Amino acid sequence: xxxxxxxxxxxxxxxxxxxxxxxxxxxxxxxxxxxxxxxxxxxxxxxxxxxxxxxxxxxxxxxxxxxxxxxxxxxxxxxxxxxxxxxxxxxxxxxxxxxxxxxxxxxxxxxxxx
Numbered sequence: 885x886x887x888x889x890x891x892x893x894x895x896x897x898x899x900x901x902x903x904x905x906x907x908x909x910x911x912x913x914x915x916x917x918x919x920x921x922x923x924x925x926x927x928x929x930x931x932x933x934x935x936x937x938x939x940x941x942x943x944x945x946x947x948x949x950x951x952x953x954x955x956x957x958x959x960x961x962x963x964x965x966x967x968x969x970x971x972x973x974x975x976x977x978x979x980x981x982x983x984x985x986x987x988x989x990x991x992x993x994x995x996x997x998x
Contacts, residue, residue: 898922901943901979902931908987909941915996925967928960933969937994940964942973 898906902921909919909932919941923933932941944957961971972993974986991998 899943899945899976899979901945901974901976904983905932905941905943905974905979905986908983914987914990915994917994925969926963928963930964938969939994940969940971941990942971943976943979944973945976 898921906921908914909917910921912918917934917936920933920935921931923930925933925940930940931943933939934941964971970993972990974989979986988998
């Protein structure tokens with residue numbers, strides 16, 4: 885499925901963890917793979933998308949621990965998986981404090997030997 889166009893009204897605000905990971909993923913810096921950030925898919929906006937691998941990477945802020953947010957996340961994941969995407973989630977703090985660990989998890993998921 886091709887992602888839809890970015891809406892004009894979308895806020896371009898990134899969490900610290902998203903910034904840390906984006907610095908490593910952008911401009912094909914991560915093993916030559918093209919990642920896009922803040923990509924609308926249906927009614928949802930994903931943090932990072934690698935279209936060629938059908939991979940979504942989500943960086944979760946503190947709000948993701950609330951029951952209502954968890955339910956929303958489950959519905960969101962079901963929708964995205966039904967469209968053929970795989971999703972990997974990391975916490976914002978993990979992305980800031982252990983960026984290399986997050987990247988190694990992504991490599992492992994993709995089967996990239998580093």
